[in-house]
Amino acid sequence: AQSVTQLDSHVSVSEGTPVLLRCNYSSSYSPSLFWYVQHPNKGLQLLLKYTSAATLVKGINGFEAEFKKSETSFHLTKPSAHMSDAAEYFCVVSEVGYSSASKIIFGSGTRLSIRP
Amino acid sequence: NAGVTQTPKFQVLKTGQSMTLQCAQDMNHEYMSWYRQDPGMGLRLIHYSVGAGITDQGEVPNGYNVSRSTTEDFPLRLLSAAPSQTSVYFCASSYAPRGGNFNEQFFGPGTRLTVL
Numbered sequence: 001a002q003s004v005t006q007l008d009s010h011v012s013v014s015e016g017t018p019v020l021l022r023c024n025y026s027s028s029y030s031p032s033l034f035w036y037v038q039h040p041n042k043g044l045q046l047l048l049k050y051t052s053a054a055t056l057v058k059g060i061n062g063f064e065a066e067f068k069k070s071e072t073s074f075h076l077t078k079p080s081a082h083m084s085d086a087a088e089y090f091c092v093v094s095e096v097g098y099s100s101a102s103k104i105i106f107g108s109g110t111r112l113s114i115r116p
Numbered sequence: 117n118a119g120v121t122q123t124p125k126f127q128v129l130k131t132g133q134s135m136t137l138q139c140a141q142d143m144n145h146e147y148m149s150w151y152r153q154d155p156g157m158g159l160r161l162i163h164y165s166v167g168a169g170i171t172d173q174g175e176v177p178n179g180y181n182v183s184r185s186t187t188e189d190f191p192l193r194l195l196s197a198a199p200s201q202t203s204v205y206f207c208a209s210s211y212a213p214r215g216g217n218f219n220e221q222f223f224g225p226g227t228r229l230t231v232l
Contacts (some may be wrong), residue, residue, distance in 0.1 A: 009156065032217035044159075044206070046220045090158060094210075094218040102166060103174065104149060104210065104218055110160040 002027040003006075004093045006107035014115045019078040019111045023065075023091030026072065034092040041043040044090070050074060061085070064093055085113045117142050122207050122224035129197040129231045137192040137227050139207030147210040147218050148190040152176065152203040153226075159206060165190055197231045204228050 003048040007022040025031060035047040048059025061084075065076045074091060091107040123138045141148065149164035151174075161174030163183040179201060181193040190209075194201060208221040 003152060030217070032219070034220055043225055044223045045220075049220055051219070052216065069134075092221075097143075102147075102212075102218065103161060103164050104147070104208075105161060105171070106151070106159040108156070 002031060002093045002095050002103075002105055003093050004105055006089075006091050006105040006110050008110050009108065010111045010113065012115060013081050015083055016080050019063075019076070019085065019112065020079045021076040021089050021091075021112065023074045023076065023107060024072055025074060025091070025093045027093060027095050029095045031093045031095045033065075033067060035059065035063070035074075035076050036090045036092060037087050038090065039087045046075070047089075058098070080111040081112075081114050083114050083116070086112055088112075118144065120207055120209055120222050121226040122205075122227050125225065127227060127229050129229065131198060133197050135197065136196050137194075137205055137207075137229075139190045139192065139224060140188050141190075141209040141222070142188065143209060143211070143222065144187060145209035145211045145222070145223075146187070147212065148184065149174070149208050149210075149221070150180070150182065150190070150192045150205045151208065152173060152201075153206060154203050162192065162205075168194075179226060194229075199231045202229060202231045 003026045005024045033050040036044045050067045058064045094104040120141045151159040155169040163182040165171045178207040205227045210218045210221045212218045
């Protein structure tokens with residue numbers, strides 16, 4: 001069964017500095033991995049996804065993530081943080097469609113704060 | 117397309133009452149799921165379905181029932197509401213190419229439930 005662990009519950013960075021949000025996963029098969037963002041009192045928005053193509057995935061708003069199978073990681077990065085990036089970020093794993101054992105699992109989330 | 121719709125948006129129940137949260141999607145997605153979101157705990161999977169007539173339990177199924185009689189609808193029933201079920205509930209749908217992993221999820225706007 002798949003699982004996902006977000007290693008930091010809260011990350012705080014200064015505006016203009018790099019962002020790193022860490023995610024490790026466990027999967028019996030070849031998973032697909034996603035990052036979603038949720039701004040306060042808003043719904044969930046897809047940032048980017050990995051579906052077994054290129055291991056370095058670029059998403060919206062300057063975010064990118066690298067799939068590292070050997071490390072079972074899918075960390076989210078951004079070179080320069082902006083105040084509007086303050087939000088909750090979720091790492092998500094899915095595997096093997098059309099089987100009753102298949103499901104999509106969320107990590108517990110990382111709250112990103114941006115200091116002026 | 118309306119996407120994923122949820123009703124109601126807000127609900128207040130008394131302990132012991134039952135109710136059904138409605139979820140519908142018009143994208144012909146095979147996969148549908150229910151999550152609850154509580155502060156600091158991310159989105160936890162309650163129940164999910166990989167197609168009409170097929171449902172399975174997620175991480176926190178106790179106190180909830182689901183059915184999937186059609187591709188479009190996936191209602192969530194609270195059998196006897198408890199204060200611990202106070203949460204925000206999200207319904208989501210997804211799709212997968214035959215034999216492949218599930219793709220990104222499309223989320224409803226959420227239902228904010230308070231149990232007194």
